[in-house]
Amino acid sequence: MSRSQIYPVYKVKLKLAIQDPDMPSTRYHTILFVQTNAQGPRSGIKHHVTGDIVTGMHYESAEYDDPETDENFFSKELIGHTRALNYPKNWNDTLKSIPAPPKQKAFNKVTMKTEPVKSWDPVTFYGPGEPRLPLIKCTEWIEDQAISTLINAGLIHGDMSV
Template sequence: MAYNVYRVEYRLGFQDPLMPAGERFHNVLFVETDANGDGRILHVIGAIADVNGMRFEEKVGKRPEDSNTYHRKHYLGQIPADQYEALIQLMHSVPAPPRQRIFDSRAMGWVQCKPDGSLYQPGETVPPYMKCTEWVLDRAIPALQQSGFLYPDGIPQEQSVTKTKQTQGDTSEWTWDEARQKYYYYNYATQEYVWSD
């Protein structure tokens, strides 16, 4: 069994006036776990002005298209259903956006700060803000892609023709994947697919 994984964009109630111009959306990873399109939302919540910054959250989610704030979804691939808990552990390990903004009483407004709350000094490089969109695009998706359990073309399905391939004196059952034009088998010991060269 496999779960489809998407990046989903939801419209925001209001735009952050301190962010660069242009409409932004709340970005999440959505794992479709139910046949009706419902699933689980994996995202960061909180604010970049919070002392501890933002934090990862996993929660139940309805089919994205049923939300009145739904904007768009992007297919990322599939994960084996039995790897879902490993996915959650992986997302917990991806650093959430830290504190990046503080109210400066001298400037009488919000200013960008370091994660410890100290202000940037003249001449210091001030990084761009990181919020939910940047966390998903720049951290969570790359971590998922490097994890080995996201299959962008879908999890290989057993084809009608299974061929036997000779490997190092042992005979192993290999299956031909038409889309990738390669043989593969599932290694139960390591819980991963092994692909031919």
């Protein structure tokens, strides 16, 4: 297969304006970037989940300029390559099949803060010191679900001879 028929796939991290106090470490908005244009300004399509964990998130793909020109750019890591054939339709179909992170927080009238929810019916919050389930956001969706699903579907390959 000739080089012109494959696109590089990157995991890109973008700085956040505000960190989530319920997440222990520095967080980034994590996306997959498929570089479809290598000539001139590098551009392509970003694949990610957007929204928040108070209302729920949803999958989105959109045209995207070179991530390194984004004012919030933090890092870009090559994770493999994808075939140009049927791209982006095959990616969108696959990624839409992965549930996006749902609502996981709500406003607690007792503490007057938005907090992780233990259960939804009825809405129950965690007590002080009670072990909590980890929150799932864009980074976990990309790193723990999207990448492995795309690899298993044969849509991301680790070498140039895809």
